[in-house]
Amino acid sequence: MRRTALPGFLAALAFLHAPVSAQRAGAVTIQPGEECPAGMTEVRPRTCQAPEIAPPSILDYRPRSSLITTETMVPKPKYPTVDFHGHPPGLDGSAEGLRALGAAMDEIGLRVMVAASNVRGERLRQVLAGIDASPTMRDRVRVFTGIDFSGVGPGWAERAVQQLEADVAAGAVGIGEISKSFGQSIRKADGSRLRIDDPELDPVWQAAARLRIPVFIHTADPQDFYRDFDYTNERWLELALFPNRRIAAGQPSFAQLAQERDNLFRRNPSTTFVMAHMGWQANDLATLGELLDELPNLYTEVGAVLYDIGRQPRAARDFFIRYQDRILFGKDSFQPGEYPYFWRVFETDDDYFDYYRPYHAFWKLYGIDLPDVVLKKLYYANALRITPGLPQGGWPQ
8 A cells, every 4th residue: 555645845844843852850640630741641550751752743753554454445436426525627618628527537436526616607507518518428517506695685585596496497406515604704784694594595495495406515614623723633733734724713613503504404304405524523423313313304425524434434334324325425625536545445344544635634544344235325326316417327226
């Protein structure tokens, strides 16, 4: 297996986490429940000690595993796949761009790509015209429309529903990806924060139910982005490298955004909703399962949370089997070299292998070895069932 190392340029950022000076202060005893002082580690029960040499920074410590175990490369999925959460290149209307996209999809085993980039109106029509003009891609790419949430107030709902109906008539197969700015930074016409569960939005969700299209919604950011930025935060390196990902004080909390999101789902039981990124709750599968149990109109997808799925293989396998009718495959960022990591986690029982972005996860992944019946639902059947506008013929039975 080829290991993914931290890029060389990260060495220049070592100042972000300066090594603790070496100490020879001997052992320190701590009381039950206490933690070791900074720069020391517990070497025996209640006994802390500092290393004899200065420890490396988080950027420089790159241990090579001595574990010898099975390595199963999976360049393509076992079954043709719908990417429900796509942001693909090549939708500029050019035949060359679509051909390049098709070649990339062939390489990684995608049959259908759903472009979930909130295009609407005239831009949507241009994208759809380019796809329809391609004899090889017209049955391989579908497009979601978007909702313009600016200026919510009197008359907004009527205009939004009219635009949605026109976009669906033009060929859009769903709504989304509704971005994380919804609930966080979007303001109503009166200047107040637009809450996710604002009742003024209900006519749009009701129109989606009437038009039989799913609503694909991204709420909030990973929960660690809302936590204190300290050395107990397991996303410390990512937040140090990308400081704009830290949630500023005064923003709604993750708990508040999740509550508003869940209220939206409850208020509109006839509308099919799909939560992007497993609702950023793949680290808490019990809570996510309770939400799926409560709300039969709710689905979720796996984009950008493989690091949580693959580090809890037994719990994740049980979850995917239990909720096999409610989970869709989606990747998010279109990086062809990253898709095989998903196939490997879903299809093998391999142990302890690298994740593709070391600043997301410093831990390893494990395969969850899903049964074929679950793989088929995850890869395509669930998406086809809730999205009538996807190509319905020619899939494995």
